[in-house]
Amino acid sequence: MGLLSILRKLKSAPDQEVRILLLGLDNAGKTTLLKQLASEDISHITPTQGFNIKSVQSQGFKLNVWDIGGQRKIRPYWRNYFENTDILIYVIDSADRKRFEETGQELAELLEEEKLSCVPVLIFANKQDLLTAAPASEIAEGLNLHTIRDRVWQIQSCSALTGEGVQDGMNWVCKNVNAKKK
Amino acid sequence: MKLKSLLLRYYPPGIMLEYETNGELKTKSIDLLELDPSTDVGALVEEIQKAEPLITASRAEKVRLLVQRLQAKLEQNSKHIFCLVKVLRAHILPLTNVALNKSGSCFITGSYDRMCKVWDTRSGEQLHTLEGHRNVVYTIAFNNPYGDKIATGSFDKTCKLWSAETGECYHTFRGHTAEIVCLSFNPQSTLVATGSMDTTAKLWDIQSGEEVFTLTGHLAEIISLSFDTSGSRIITGSFDHTVIVWDTSTARKVHTLIGHCAEISSSVFNWDCSLILTGSMDKTCMLWDATNGKCIATLTGHDDEILDSCFDYAGKLFATASADGTARVYCTATRKCISKLEGHEGEISKISFNPQGNRLLTGSSDKTARIWDAHTGECLQVLEGHVDEIFSCTFNYKGNIVITGSKDNTCRIWC
Numbered sequence: 001m002g003l004l005s006i007l008r009k010l011k012s013a014p015d016q017e018v019r020i021l022l023l024g025l026d027n028a029g030k031t032t033l034l035k036q037l038a039s040e041d042i043s044h045i046t047p048t049q050g051f052n053i054k055s056v057q058s059q060g061f062k063l064n065v066w067d068i069g070g071q072r073k074i075r076p077y078w079r080n081y082f083e084n085t086d087i088l089i090y091v092i093d094s095a096d097r098k099r100f101e102e103t104g105q106e107l108a109e110l111l112e113e114e115k116l117s118c119v120p121v122l123i124f125a126n127k128q129d130l131l132t133a134a135p136a137s138e139i140a141e142g143l144n145l146h147t148i149r150d151r152v153w154q155i156q157s158c159s160a161l162t163g164e165g166v167q168d169g170m171n172w173v174c175k176n177v178n179a180k181k182k
Numbered sequence: 183m184k185l186k187s188l189l190l191r192y193y194p195p196g197i198m199l200e201y202e203t204n205g206e207l208k209t210k211s212i213d214l215l216e217l218d219p220s221t222d223v224g225a226l227v228e229e230i231q232k233a234e235p236l237i238t239a240s241r242a243e244k245v246r247l248l249v250q251r252l253q254a255k256l257e258q259n260s261k262h263i264f265c266l267v268k269v270l271r272a273h274i275l276p277l278t279n280v281a282l283n284k285s286g287s288c289f290i291t292g293s294y295d296r297m298c299k300v301w302d303t304r305s306g307e308q309l310h311t312l313e314g315h316r317n318v319v320y321t322i323a324f325n326n327p328y329g330d331k332i333a334t335g336s337f338d339k340t341c342k343l344w345s346a347e348t349g350e351c352y353h354t355f356r357g358h359t360a361e362i363v364c365l366s367f368n369p370q371s372t373l374v375a376t377g378s379m380d381t382t383a384k385l386w387d388i389q390s391g392e393e394v395f396t397l398t399g400h401l402a403e404i405i406s407l408s409f410d411t412s413g414s415r416i417i418t419g420s421f422d423h424t425v426i427v428w429d430t431s432t433a434r435k436v437h438t439l440i441g442h443c444a445e446i447s448s449s450v451f452n453w454d455c456s457l458i459l460t461g462s463m464d465k466t467c468m469l470w471d472a473t474n475g476k477c478i479a480t481l482t483g484h485d486d487e488i489l490d491s492c493f494d495y496a497g498k499l500f501a502t503a504s505a506d507g508t509a510r511v512y513c514t515a516t517r518k519c520i521s522k523l524e525g526h527e528g529e530i531s532k533i534s535f536n537p538q539g540n541r542l543l544t545g546s547s548d549k550t551a552r553i554w555d556a557h558t559g560e561c562l563q564v565l566e567g568h569v570d571e572i573f574s575c576t577f578n579y580k581g582n583i584v585i586t587g588s589k590d591n592t593c594r595i596w597c
Contacts, residue, residue, distance in 0.1 A: 001589075002505075003279070007363055049275070050294060050591060074274060074295075077275055077294060077296070080337065083361075
């Protein structure tokens with residue numbers, strides 16, 4: 001990667017490149033999702049202390065996905081990465097009901113950010129492989145997603161571990177990038 | 183004209199003459215860029231005497247001793263083995279760049295956590311935290327050789343000037359409309375130049391804090407800039423595939439170096455400012471005549487993008503680092519590749535010579551930095567320990583300290 005490649009990914013992307021920001025609380029499964037997207041080994045994933053960037057080809061687009069660490073103390077730095085974001089993907093641990101309020105709060109704050117205004121948001125209701133996982137519909141309701149009116153949004157249940165639902169989510173991403181970039 | 187004193191400059195080797203003329207004290211330098219450990223000192227002193235009237239027969243012996251000192255300095259620390267002395271959990275987010283002051287007594291780190299920190303090299307103690315930027319601190323510099331000021335350039339579009347001694351912020355330079363990604367003090371330490379993703383570079387007055395000039399002309403992001411040795415010209419390298427040479431006193435374009443067919447990754451002058459070396463994503467590097475802006479040579483051979491390039495202090499050699507995981511060393515005079523540095527298991531994003539010019543330091547995405555013999559290409563040391571890729575690495579002026587900064591949020595001191 002190197003600093004220079006980061007600068008190249010920073011500039012406003014050409015038409016066929018999409019800048020995707022992957023956010024969510026710690027342990028939501030962002031890095032696992034990133035690695036699943038890049039078809040990489042997901043057996044040894046540690047908490048992200050900074051960020052990871054991967055580029056994946058999908059439906060004629062080059063998706064530059066930025067996975068940003070979600071621990072509380074580094075959340076104030078999320079805004080370092082807002083510039084030129086085409087799509088926001090917000091990942092939720094559907095089995096961690098204790099933190100639904102916290103994750104809802106963080107999402108609400110993101111949707112208030114000026115630099116992310118009108119940016120389409122995909123919410124992954126992750127960890128559906130766990131028996132205790134709340135269904136996407138319940139999360140949508142709990143987070144009042146239906147009140148989002150200033151942008152297109154979608155909630156998609158998935159398991160970053162098994163890969164189920166991930167492609168459906170990315171299809172939605174490509175479709176909405178299409179709409180935006182055209 | 184009366185010679186008052188003789189001073190030494192170790193790297194690149196040179197003798198400074200302080201002399202008096204019409205009651206005025208002046209200086210000039212005798213550059214000994216070709217000096218190497220095998221140079222015949224007697225013959226060189228004779229040559230100096232012939233060319234420089236201030237060096238009279240009575241001074242010859244003194245000059246001979248000085249040249250021998252310079253010769254010894256070129257070999258100093260050449261057998262040095264680097265050992266890890268400190269791991270600093272410097273920041274809570276990845277580091278960007280690191281920089282040392284000239285003596286090596288302290289160094290600075292920039293980070294995604296929006297701070298720049300000043301560290302004591304010997305103790306590893308944190309001396310100051312330079313806080314105030316609202317986004318990533320990407321590019322940082324000391325005003326060497328003085329080392330009393332620090333400049334920081336940020337993704338928040340501003341550059342700040344700080345006291346290295348107290349950590350006080352003297353000025354915030356505002357005006358760029360996008361991220362600042364490269365900066366440099368001029369050699370006199372009267373100006374700071376900043377290069378930005380907004381396609382412009384700006385020169386700022388250190389005393390007044392005012393903008394002096396905006397250098398407008400590039401069609402895409404500026405990602406590299408450097409002054410020449412005198413400070414009268416500056417070059418900017420851009421994602422628009424070109425490098426522009428500017429006159430710093432008028433902000434006029436002197437030359438546009440057109441030839442690369444992809445983004446520029448680095449651009450530097452050699453010491454005597456006769457040449458410019460540029461590296462590009464087009465997998466080549468080019469040598470240019472700095473006086474007329476003409477391309478002298480295109481060096482091919484790398485299988486992937488060139489991410490960094492540099493001259494040694496004297497300009498005798500230059501080196502390129504590539505995303506293909508190798509680096510190459512070239513002789514400036516012949517433009518022949520004299521060695522290939524093979525061994526890294528990932529792209530090499532940083533390369534620099536030690537001031538003596540016999541060693542190279544590379545930093546890679548394989549999480550290691552390596553020390554190489556510049557002439558044979560042999561890997562002498564692998565500096566291992568970082569747990570994520572290395573974003574920056576640098577030698578001090580004596581060539582016996584290395585600082586590495588990593589995406590793993592730490593920096594390491596190797597002595």
